[in-house]
Amino acid sequence: MKEAPQARSRVASQHRGIRRRHAARLAAVQALYQIEVTGDPVIGVIEEYSQHRIDGQDIEVADGAKANKTLFVELVQGVTRSQDQIDERLNLLITSKRTVDELEVILRSVLRTASYELDHRYQVPARSLIKEYVRIADAFFSGKEPSFVNGLLDKVARCLRPGELERQENPNGSD
Numbered sequence: 001m002k003e004a005p006q007a008r009s010r011v012a013s014q015h016r017g018i019r020r021r022h023a024a025r026l027a028a029v030q031a032l033y034q035i036e037v038t039g040d041p042v043i044g045v046i047e048e049y050s051q052h053r054i055d056g057q058d059i060e061v062a063d064g065a066k067a068n069k070t071l072f073v074e075l076v077q078g079v080t081r082s083q084d085q086i087d088e089r090l091n092l093l094i095t096s097k098r099t100v101d102e103l104e105v106i107l108r109s110v111l112r113t114a115s116y117e118l119d120h121r122y123q124v125p126a127r128s129l130i131k132e133y134v135r136i137a138d139a140f141f142s143g144k145e146p147s148f149v150n151g152l153l154d155k156v157a158r159c160l161r162p163g164e165l166e167r168q169e170n171p172n173g174s175d
Helices: 003-038 042-053 071-091 105-120 126-140 145-160 164-169
Strands: none
Touching: 003 042, 003 071, 003 105, 003 126, 042 071, 042 145, 071 145, 105 126, 105 145, 126 145, 126 164, 145 164
């Protein structure tokens, strides 16, 4: 009986961590959108979000959840630093005749952030990241965009992490 409260506490802590990471990802997508639309400097947007928007007080940013600031900063800086390489990869994998630059700004922000994470945060399973960014796309779009994000991120994951999705589909190696 003594372990039950500890187990509940551990589960609650894990849920808080998941919620904070989700909030950081959502805020990063929104910050990248703001940077692209306004031309504001990256460091200024990171400071604005860190001081006023990702602390859980702004319901429009990160669903009002307190975001993991370290992850937020890593994503915004990483995407802006690697944007050319990210866009090049996405352009190779998009099967439609559109390019990344022709996509809606928020859709670009979602795809760039997810691609960055798939390329740099191997501790997070590819399938989890894909689900997370489809969920984020779903927060902004009600049409085909979440499916587009799912399909394109599946290709990105298979390119960057060969075999990982297959191992997750068949954890025992059986069909």
